[in-house]
Amino acid sequence: MSRRDPRLRSMKLNDEEQDICAGKSGPVLQEALRHQIKVGEFFGAEDFVPVTQAHIMADTESLGEAGIRWLERLASTEDRHRVCIPTMTDPRGTDFAKAAFLGQTSAMLELERRAIAAFIELGVVMTDTCINYQTIQAPTRNEHVAFGDTGVVIYSNSVCGARSNFEGGPSALAAGLTGRTPRYGFHIADTRCATLRVLVSFTPGSLNEWGALGGVIGRIAGNYWAVPVIEGMDGSPGSDQLKHFGAAMASFGSVAMFHIAGVTPESEGEALRAGLPNHRVTRDDMHALQKSYRSDDRVDVVVFSAPQLSLFELQTLAELCKGKRFAVPLLAVTSPQVKPDCDRMGFTASIENAGGTVLSGMCFYQSYAREIAEAQGWKCLATNSAKLVNILGGYGYQPTLASMEACVAAAVSGKLPR
């Protein structure tokens, strides 16, 4: 982070921004811009930068009643201000069609309905996805955006070369309303330079391995301002591999950007930067992270989520499910954009004929995971998502990280294979 004297606070505002601040464009824009100035001045932002898209994380478990009321107040003001750039949503807290199966209460669903109504009133597009870079519109190199979900931000910065900070729900909505965001952090070229070098002595295979490696590197990097440049892996990973890699790195380390030498668009020269601290990561390090989450072979539920599954992940899962009969629930979570294709291609039928459930527009950990565990009696959870195992420990689960194949086998027997 840049050094800043807390007593020296003043962003440069243009005429329009000064008018907004003075309330000449109504109370909604005024509140949004003032919030952004507060954050921008904390980080020493000089001014605002225009953004082209915003992405809002706003599941109602996070919002609570207080957050919903805040949204409803913004949506119901007399000036009826709306977002001025394409503004979309991260997964919601439920799939209404499967809420009863999940054991979600009517109170939870009512909060969801109220949040959705407020967002629609504000002009937000209810995409309900954390893989918008795969399904809606990937940002382009140097495009300034205000994205919410950490997995979306790290992918957009690192793989697409776009420019975004982690924008929490209130700030992402503010960016949608004002069409700008404070110019600090990953909107600035210097922040995007590598700060540590990581030499990896192997190339991950399965998605859980990509996630586990991301988790190991995230722990090494350790904070938002660290930018690892990674060397030593063979070939070019695909979108799903980088999705799990980045989402886990962001989850374990709050990291917002990485470079893979020779692969990601801004990696040229980053590994040659002088004075970078060096770290080595071996296959044993990756296995150690995976093993650290395995405390019980018993499995109460299998979950594929966080990030939502792409069509190709669902295709792989559907193949694995053919001819199987599950003894414990298996949940596969995807986006509303992918779900119709999953249905159309017969993938949903394959998964559900085996006893699984395909959910749309939600994410498991953003859907009252603690209450679901209590309602369903689920404790031991198997998943191939490193991000999910990192999160669910705090929700009372005993999560285990395993391959998609091992997770499907566990759904059949109720036990993870040794």
Add this chain to the structure above:
Amino acid sequence: MTPRVFRARHAMGPPVRGLALVANDGFSARYDLDRTTGIFSRPTHKLFGESYVGKILILDTAKGGVASAWMLNEMTSRGLMPLALVLNSVNPILVQGAALADLSMLVGFDEDITAAVVSGSEVEVNPKVGELAVLR
């Protein structure tokens, strides 16, 4: 006794005074807390089982996802929030959450602030001048 004073490079919110709860560990409202009971609930967190309500939390860095941006406001609305956050480093999410919740915050010191303050100390957070004072 003259209080020991530590200067922060980044500050926000109103001045507050209270007891410090200190650990060299991270902070995420979603990952680490049981927000219904006001305790640290992640078994591997160094403050596991401790109540954070009304405490001035002194921790190393922000961790994890974007949910804290909403959750600090929601915790504040129910009166189950820390009094202030004091960190060595932070990500934008906690700052955005503190801005919405009007929670006091100091970030960035010349030394490891988690090693400089003893848990249980009475401390004063003064964002107006960017200072953390250890009173006793």
